[in-house]
Amino acid sequence: MxxxxxxxxxxxxxxxxxxxxxxxxxxxxxxxxxxxxxxxxxxxxxxxxxxxxxxxxxxxxxxxxxxxxxxxxxxxxxxxxxxxxxxxTASPESKSLGRLKGIGDVKLALISGIFLNYPKSKVDMVLVVNNVSRSKLKNLMNSLEAEIGKEVSFALMNSEEFKYRLDMLDRFLLDFLEGPHTELVDKIPGLKRFILGLKKY
The missing domain is CATH 1.10.10.10 (Winged helix-like DNA-binding domain superfamily/Winged helix DNA-binding domain)
Incomplete structure (x- = not known):
């Protein structure tokens, strides 16, 4: 043995x-x-x-x-x-996640799914990034997947799209925000208050 x-x-x-x-x-x-x-x-x-x-x-x-x-x-x-x-396997303290801020002007980075052992989540990450570098994002995901051993699913949008979807009470976003998740970056004014409001109902 x-x-x-x-x-x-x-x-x-x-x-x-x-x-x-x-x-x-x-x-x-x-x-x-x-x-x-x-x-x-x-x-x-x-x-x-x-x-x-x-x-x-x-x-x-x-x-x-x-x-x-x-x-x-x-x-x-x-x-x-x-x-x-x-x-x-997947920890919020992952070395690769530490490189997240290098992919662009990151306004929001939330993790769930494989990172929190929550299989019900539709994606593992929600990223709100302005002026994103696609090559750096691809390198980050490749590195994360090598570290984790599994494909990482994510939703990427800019600030304008995120605000629009939040204002429209987009079901995908609401489901993600209502479920277990961890904030890595949060520069969205009022988002914490919005999430608390969701969880009251």
């Missing part, structure tokens, strides 16, 4: 590979896909897969000369590991 845990938690690369498989248990990935999604080298991926195959955490499949890997859901510690990863 000690060998199993030594193999499971040996490195940062391994943790990212573990997260990818545990949070996407039905998916199959090639080595290059795993490397791209986790932002780690192909050599690191091969090393981790070889270790994880030894303890039957992943299975290898060959089809038309191409190898893919998927989680073996019969792995002895699968339920416990999935629970552990789900609780620890």
């Amino acid at each position: 000690s060998e199993v845990f030594e193999i499971l938690f040996g490195s940062k690369s391994r943790v990212r590979v573990l997260r990818l498989f545990l949070l996407n248990p039905e998916s199959e990935y090639s080595v290059s896909e795993i490397a791209k999604k986790n932002m780690i080298s192909v050599a690191s991926v091969r090393k981790e897969l070889n270790s994880l195959k030894k303890i039957n955490f992943v299975k290898e499949k060959t089809k038309k000369g191409s190898k893919t890997y998927h989680l073996d859901q019969q792995f002895h510690f699968y339920p416990e590991l999935k629970s552990l990863i789900s609780k620890s």
Whole structure:
């Protein structure tokens, strides 16, 4: 058993590979896909897969000369590991989230969904950003998804669109604001008061 845990938690690369498989248990990935999604080298991926195959955490499949890997859901510690990863994967203190302010003039950044283990949320993030840099936003999301091990869904709008949707009592926004969420940035005057008003009814 000690060998199993030594193999499971040996490195940062391994943790990212573990997260990818545990949070996407039905998916199959090639080595290059795993490397791209986790932002780690192909050599690191091969090393981790070889270790994880030894303890039957992943299975290898060959089809038309191409190898893919998927989680073996019969792995002895699968339920416990999935629970552990789900609780620890996405944190508001994430390193990648610290780069959020660099994507533009950020007026509002709210997180829910995967970050708060709240699967009912329609998106994981609501971002209100003026003069957004699409390339920096893409890099941020790629980094977040590598850190988390799962695709991050988000709604992006500028201040004008956000105000319009709030004034129209947009159902999507209201549902998000009424549900569990955490504020990373809030420069919208009166928003906290508006949310408190929603929760009274």
